[in-house]
Amino acid sequence: MSVGRKELVAAGKALLLLAIAVLLQTLLISRISVLGVTADLFLILTVLVAITRGSLEGAVFGFFAGLGADIAFFQPLGMRALLYVLAGYFVGMFVARFKTSTVWGVLLLTGCSSLLVQFAFGVLQYVMGPRAGFFTMIGTQMFPEAIIDALVAAPVYVFLVRTRLLPAPRVEPALARSVGE
């Protein structure tokens, strides 16, 4: 597969998005907490990339965003990378299959992805770390963060599409069909 100018521009934009995510998350977003939780821009951008570019790009972006999050959040390297790869891939597949790309769809997909990623993260934490309070965390951490991630994702999505850092969403019929294979 040859790499054309279009792909290079897309990769450059993804790299720029990643740099923006690192800067905003460490400088700004980590200092704003609502109900004791902060938004996760790394996950939000992974979901947005998956929605607008597809599952492959979503997974690749998720991998590098996850590594960034692991470093920024002092997590074992690879933990969030694994979860964000899964999130990026399956959100991309979902969009290809159900052709959901409205702002409401973005809101819902981000909220659900955030909830599932946090649930998986919670299970990993439960297995490897603090064993108490898993169900408490559903109410105090998982749901509030899912809501905040979803609410942040909608304006970020509109802004990134308008500034052309992300393309307007497109659904490839061939890819959509292939999901059922």
Added chain:
Amino acid sequence: MPRNKVVWRRSVFVVLIIASLALLTVSFRETDSGPVHSIQQAGANVLSPLQAWGARVAEPFQDGYHWIRTIWSAHQEAERLAGELQLLQGEAVKLKEQAEENERLKSLLDLKDKGTYPEGTDFTVARVTGKSPTRWEAWIQIDKGSNQGVRVNQPVVGATPISGESLAGKGLVGKVVEVTATTAKVQLITDSESSVAAKIQGSRAEGIVEGSVSGRLVMDFVDRDLEVDPKLVIVTSGFGGVYPPAIPVGIVSNVGEEDVDIYKEIEVQAFVDFRVLEEVMVLMVPESPKSEATP
């Protein structure tokens, strides 16, 4: 072509999953000086100046936000005044911020002067530059690292403005658990993995103060037959080797007893308000300390 695309996409996905799992496995298996940890520490070192800078930039905004929230009505009144007054208010916020910072640093010095620490203990004041993003863990990041002599297992104390039940606002914060050249991660005593050997002044009862994911502090392993009254002060006992004795931890807020339990369950109100912690002091205790142990 679509078929090729599907195969390519699935292959990349599988490769990414394998890469993530491999990284995760190596992260857990290798020592702190291994290549993956080194990469992570290098990344943290790159981010730490940004975070420290962000903390400084955000501080006036955060203070301004608290100011607006607490005296919103006064702020509305002030908005009607002329530009000169707004400038003066800006100056006042700045001065107030400096005064509060001075007060906090004075409290830390007070804690240093009045505490009974092992001979040869050195102190370094550090600014809090980050905190745990989830409630699963309770930690803070500080802007001092191994370059400043900070080492793993060094105790950390802090002082916060007095609020509510937090009596003096000064006391134990936690211990250093990870160190890079310029930053360190401090596990708070409210972390569910934290345990501090402590005793209750007045009753001499000894036990272990443990954190939880809900942020609640509980003192466990205190014999039922010992008399413990609310409002008694809890200090570190010095057992376990990490925390020196007599560092204030908190006060007894509630004493519970279960018929089936041989120990009392004592709820502890920490002296330090961890939500508003901005500066802390790392105690650089001489001799390499051992890890904390339960009795």
